[in-house]
Amino acid sequence: MARIQAGDALARFRVLDLSRVRAGPTCVRMLADFGADVIRIEPPPGIDANDNMFVDSRCSGDFQNLNRNKRSLTLNLKQPQGLAVFMRLVRDADVVIENWRPDVKQRLGVDYESLRRVNPRIVLASISGYGQDGPYAARPGFDQVIQGMGGLMSVTGHAGQGPLRAGIAVADSSTGLYAALGIMAALLEREHSGEGQWVHTSLLHSQIAMMDFQAARYLNEGVVPVQNGNDHPTASPMGLFRAQDGDLNIGVAGEGNWLRFCKVLGRPDWLTDPRFLTERDRIAHRADLKEAIETVLATGPLEQWAQQLNDAGVPAGPVYTMDQMFADPQVQHMKATALATTSTGKTCTYITQPVSLSRTPASIQAAAPDCGEHTDEVLREAGYTDLQIAELHAAAVV
Template identity: 70%
Template structure:
């Protein structure tokens, strides 16, 4: 079936998705969920030696979540005929997204200058591990490698235990979101200039940007961030505490929260203690303060403290497992998980867009496509007749 926009927000744009793994598909999913016509272009079976990792298991939740709302076209870009098909698609497209090495782009004619010669309005979005040029430009980049090089692993974990990987793909996901923002900015600018441009982002730079206040502290104050475990590096009391039936997070940072915290616990004496008079002093005396707070918290349950503190305007929350997270009433109210009918029967439950537009919201209309499910219809839209499509199939181009 042809593309049916699921949201009017981006329905006028066509995106060719040549990316794989996580950062690129994350970027393109953002556009697809808001109605862009996304065509996922991937090699036919047997062409990519890594297809078992990137394309073969299409029913698993991760693949489904990353590639919902897209159509699929198989195309062998190692063949000139395949590259010719791609050029015909570029003529009608607004955005191309890829995550190839710079030399591969040039060899296949997917570098910006080559695409611009076909369509001056095209926006090429390139995602790499380390950048489009420079000493590491040709290095392969994976999330965990960049978590280490981007400083994240040095501040994650308990003090003294050594570097720890964050439990989610921070570099991949943030790069995808930054790239989507770059694409949308370029589309807005194109409305003024009439011209496309090259948008590129790297996992390394995105990871450094995600270090945010930790990196800025070092650059401006010479303060080298280290592992603080569950404590906040610059605020106190803020961290993980034990109740009599589990653990919960407390966020009593800032003078207002600190005062409300002491009063709701009936501990005016903490407000009068000179060691806790300012945030900096509370951080300096963190160990002693955490110990006296912990003595109080062991007397009641997690639910008791979370309800009491939030009622007083002091941030606090439980520590959930993933199943517990989805059972939370607020998570269910937000409809963070959406169930959609799958193309091969059955259903898949996917994570909804966390950004809400009140008039043109995102939606999940269909699961990830079958391998090459929409090849013929996309080719017809590009002007190929049935005989030409049959020849491309027979010759292994699609």
């Protein structure tokens, strides 16, 4: 088959993907969906005992979503012939992405200085748990461990019930997105300088960045944030409230929203209640306010209140389960999913890119590849003859 081109925006770039698990593949997926020619380089079966970490099956929804729009080449980088093949690919590549522990690339000979000697325009993106140097650099980094060390678990959950992990891989996924942004910046800069550079980010730093206003409150006001359950720490009423038939998220921040909120609920008296006069007052008397609000909401169904509040300009919405979320008419209107068929004939459903470009949009053109599915094809593109390819197979290099 010809190279996979899911879009035009990044079609001029070739990416060599050495990454595994989630953070790296999340980064590469974004590049692939916008049209980059991505070659996923995997060790031949049996070389790396951790190669299938968190992978039930290559046909599982998670693996498919992370690795669609990519080609697969098997290559044993621990063999000199394998390293030679890789460097031959580097000559014509734009980006290399890896998420090993920092010392692995030096041991294999694929560190930035080695790559730039072959191709000065190459951009190397390195993703690690704790950074490329420092006292924790050699530590393995897993999402939940980083959620804990990065502060997220300390503010997640209900007060007094202990730390709680987020239900998704926040550190992994955000690091992948930050890495993709760094790659884009390096490629844009290369158009001016003609030179590549080393881009690196870590799960820990990304998680700290994701702490955003909570971290900024501590750094500038000295406030150590705590668990607030479903209540927003700096606004009230903003949280989860029980209606007649379910839970409703309501966001009332600012006096204008508070005025509209009281009007919708038919409680203008709250505007003069000394407990609720200001945002600070409403935070101080959050429990009283919640009880009063839920007394009113109990008189009507959730959908009715959500509609009335949104019509008045007050943000509100239900708490969906996954099936309810994908059935929502707005989600369907946004085309948040797309279909593709694997090499086994299985049709998989994929989550589309949430970023829309008016002229050069992303798309999903191909399912995730079988291990080594495009090995011979990629080697031929690199100039290897059929005889040379057969010799590489025979030597277990590919």
